Amino acid sequence: MAVTNHQSGTNVHEVADGIYRINTPLVIPGAGGFSFNQYLIVDDEPLLFHTGPRKLFPLVREAVASILPVERLRYIAFSHVEADECGSLNEWLAAAPQSVPVCGAIAAMVSIEDLADRSPRALADGERLSLGSRVVRWYDAPHLPHAWECGFLAEERTGTLFCGDLFTQGGCDLPPITESDILGPSEAFRQEMDYFSHTNNTRALLEHLASAKPTTLACMHGSAWKGDGAALLRALAESLTQ
Template structure:
């Protein structure tokens, strides 16, 4: 469903109560990119990624098409970049009971100072429950980049909010696909490689694969459904 006709911002359900909010942007003549945020509806709704501060009005409107924005209780980010948390304080103002969450390193280095409310600093393997859903945090330093990086999985549906992993260019028209996303994401990565290529990258990807995600909620491009363990290990093999 398109919620803003000017920007093309749209919201679509990729799993029961799990919504991808997508905004396409032009990055040059005939070239496009896209930004996704994910809303998980539960007793305590979760927003993962806020989008840039400039996107706040359209992301807020997309959320409001599903739930009142003030009902948000958890607002998370993978690492400290504008597309991850630029609109964080705007959402904290709009949702007075919401708490930001991030890795313990992100809280120490940036978010503790940036956020208008103290963040919940999560450590590797830490879990929290929002009603019927159980989330697990994974500390993934430098994977794909940034020391403070962490990723999130909703354990009851095996939906893995994998941030900048498997980034695809274009508008991201398809909310959810079963088609290959490894080759398109690798083709996008090669010209401006944004992976840190840390010594532990393949090991971290392998450990993530052990949790057998079935949906990968990608931050840029189509979310993907299938054997997430196989796909994560295939990516790890490319980065050795």
């Protein structure tokens, strides 16, 4: 793990071949620790998943620049419209002149065509996008865990699912990647702050994600996880639908 900003503790760690987790830990007075993660896929046309909040842009940009020139970024992708997902989208579009937003069709229609300084590449459910030697596939997941436009990307070569707010873990000193239990801690966090919409389609949507057969789950908050991702997604479905 390389620390790219010693004041903030922002750091970079390769969690799968050519896929880097950018992490900024935060101490929230009265609420303990938390963290924000972005993920960079290095390829001919590099993709950043999650922008981070606008106020973290200088730190995330510094971290990306430690891996590749920021202006090389081609795609700025995110799960849904929320500050930690796409708060600094326009800053990234300015920093990387050839880049475009990547999101689901609903997000493009209701928000990003207006909010973003460049029109997005809108992906339909199951649509694949080539980055060069790698391919990512979009999975629609409306209201899972929240937001009508929600969806996720899976990188097929490494079996990495960029699963956004699923499996959110509190704390600011967690390992970059773990094979230990994250369902228990994430469910404990949800009990304290229930950020799920509890859509009636929860089980079917999680089964849809499980069909990707991920072996790495790239969470936006807390550790990334390595193991049988399909089994863990089905265990989450059981917990949510009891």
